[in-house]
Amino acid sequence: MSNAGKPQSFTKEKSRTKTYSLVELVKAPTTMADKGPDDTVFSFPVVALLELLLTLGVIAFLVIMSLGINAPLEEIANPNTTTDPAKAPWYFMGLQELLEHGHPTLMAVAMPTLMVLFVMAVPYIDNAREGAGVWFTSKRGKKVARNTAIYTIIVFPAYIFLDSTFPLREILRGQLPDFILQTVIPGILMAIIVLIPLVVVWRTKPTPRELVLTLFTVLFVGAIVFTLAGFLFRGPGFKLYWPWDMPGGYSPWDNL
Amino acid sequence: MSKLIEFVTNSRVWRSFFRHGWPDNPLDRSLVMTSNIFFHLHPVKASRKSLRWSYSFGLGIISAIVFGVLTITGLLLMFYYAPTVERAYGYIITLQTLVPFGQLLRNMHRWGAHLMVLVVVLHMVRVFYTGAYKPPREFNWVVGVVLLLLTLGASFTGYLLPWDQLAYWAITVGTSVAAYEPTMGSTVKAFLLGGPEVGQEALTRFYALHIMLIPMGIALITSLHIWRVRKDGGLAANAVEEGGSNE
Numbered sequence: 289m290s291n292a293g294k295p296q297s298f299t300k301e302k303s304r305t306k307t308y309s310l311v312e313l314v315k316a317p318t319t320m321a322d323k324g325p326d327d328t329v330f331s332f333p334v335v336a337l338l339e340l341l342l343t344l345g346v347i348a349f350l351v352i353m354s355l356g357i358n359a360p361l362e363e364i365a366n367p368n369t370t371t372d373p374a375k376a377p378w379y380f381m382g383l384q385e386l387l388e389h390g391h392p393t394l395m396a397v398a399m400p401t402l403m404v405l406f407v408m409a410v411p412y413i414d415n416a417r418e419g420a421g422v423w424f425t426s427k428r429g430k431k432v433a434r435n436t437a438i439y440t441i442i443v444f445p446a447y448i449f450l451d452s453t454f455p456l457r458e459i460l461r462g463q464l465p466d467f468i469l470q471t472v473i474p475g476i477l478m479a480i481i482v483l484i485p486l487v488v489v490w491r492t493k494p495t496p497r498e499l500v501l502t503l504f505t506v507l508f509v510g511a512i513v514f515t516l517a518g519f520l521f522r523g524p525g526f527k528l529y530w531p532w533d534m535p536g537g538y539s540p541w542d543n544l
Numbered sequence: 545m546s547k548l549i550e551f552v553t554n555s556r557v558w559r560s561f562f563r564h565g566w567p568d569n570p571l572d573r574s575l576v577m578t579s580n581i582f583f584h585l586h587p588v589k590a591s592r593k594s595l596r597w598s599y600s601f602g603l604g605i606i607s608a609i610v611f612g613v614l615t616i617t618g619l620l621l622m623f624y625y626a627p628t629v630e631r632a633y634g635y636i637i638t639l640q641t642l643v644p645f646g647q648l649l650r651n652m653h654r655w656g657a658h659l660m661v662l663v664v665v666l667h668m669v670r671v672f673y674t675g676a677y678k679p680p681r682e683f684n685w686v687v688g689v690v691l692l693l694l695t696l697g698a699s700f701t702g703y704l705l706p707w708d709q710l711a712y713w714a715i716t717v718g719t720s721v722a723a724y725e726p727t728m729g730s731t732v733k734a735f736l737l738g739g740p741e742v743g744q745e746a747l748t749r750f751y752a753l754h755i756m757l758i759p760m761g762i763a764l765i766t767s768l769h770i771w772r773v774r775k776d777g778g779l780a781a782n783a784v785e786e787g788g789s790n791e
Contacts, residue, residue, distance in 0.1 A: 354648050358647060371709050393726060397726075
């Protein structure tokens with residue numbers, strides 16, 4: 289700082305002799321031109337405090353819940369006495385519900401495998417950079433997701449109810465080969481239900497984003513419907529009941 | 545008092561721990577983040593857009609927090625447990641009746657496990673509907689799906705450990721589904737159960753998977769996941785200009 293005067297005069301001298309020339313004009317945004325002020329905050333303390341609060345909140349929630357509700361514990365495991373109904377953990381109840389509607393290889397293996405593969409492939413199907421970071425990307429995207437969700441909430445419960453009340457596979461048993469009854473027909477039915485919204489959206493010239501929005505919404509809402517059906521609406525004998533009207537004092541919540 | 549504080553904070557020991565001053569200025573606030581292992585995954589500055597609650601609902605961070613709670617409660621549960629068919633159930637009874645706060649501990653681990661599955665699923669749904677999987681974040685989305693599968697695996701393997709009727713039949717139903725896969729199914733089932741049905745071998749294997757292999761996998765891949773979030777430019781909300789469109 290003390291000898292600040294010296295370099296300055298040196299620079300002045302230099303600038304008198306140095307020449308400049310315009311090399312090229314580039315059409316690109318300058319670093320900060322036409323941009324608002326840098327809208328950031330220091331991570332310390334803002335983010336650190338938010339995370340601390342979130343941690344305390346999560347722990348408080350878990351402690352209060354744990355003081356109120358005890359984890360279930362039944363009799364000691366006995367391989368000779370089956371529980372009725374025998375249910376998987378709640379997050380696999382969608383799979384167990386699917387098993388009621390067709391051959392296990394189709395319902396419990398092919399369907400979830402296809403689903404996981406589709407979910408992993410999502411960013412490679414819809415690989416446009418536009419529309420990231422915005423809920424549903426656009427008004428149209430929001431509408432597509434909402435309509436697909438409404439469709440799924442109506443169609444899948446109806447399918448579960450009809451297939452359990454009038455099981456085509458049982459009525460036609462012996463008249464058609466098992467493979468057609470258990471795999472081909474349920475497979476085609478499932479494919480039709482999942483593909484209908486996709487075909488409807490396809491006719492409106494969708495972007496790839498709207499296509500994956502449709503398919504993901506059918507699968508996600510479908511997974512919720514099947515999980516809830518299996519977890520809440522299946523009672524003894526794995527038959528359909530209202531959750532509040534289960535026979536034999538069985539409560540689906542005891543399975544958590 | 546202030547002299548004592550000054551003496552301590554200027555000592556060589558203190559300065560070997562903390563290589564920056566009190567974080568009340570931009571330089572030291574930056575150094576807190578870059579020189580601390582627990583903070584260094586954060587950027588020095590975060591955009592307000594990415595901190596908006598209605599954008600992310602904090603679901604990713606909540607998953608990590610619940611995983612932390614599960615690690616601590618799980619470790620404490622291990623003090624009062626042995627994975628043997630004869631003793632496992634008795635240990636749970638002892639834990640619930642004789643161990644101080646034992647029931648609370650088990651409840652927190654149980655509800656925490658359910659909460660983690662729920663929050664991780666919701667986190668994936670949030671990322672999907674905000675389009676945050678789009679380039680350059682494709683690979684991190686796939687990593688996230690793997691983390692979801694690992695979370696399900698962690699919860700499922702823990703389900704057997706109390707060795708009650710609920711656990712036994714849930715795992716019997718769950719693993720019998722695996723056997724329907726025509727090519728690998730029976731191999732997977734044999735690997736998980738170590739025998740024709742759920743028994744001591746299955747309990748041993750589920751225990752090893754539950755307390756070691758899967759949590760280590762989750763910890764490792766979560767590090768990769770968070771690191772990739774930073775490398776790919778933070779939350780996708782950052783890419784959005786004020787008007788609502790991006791680029």
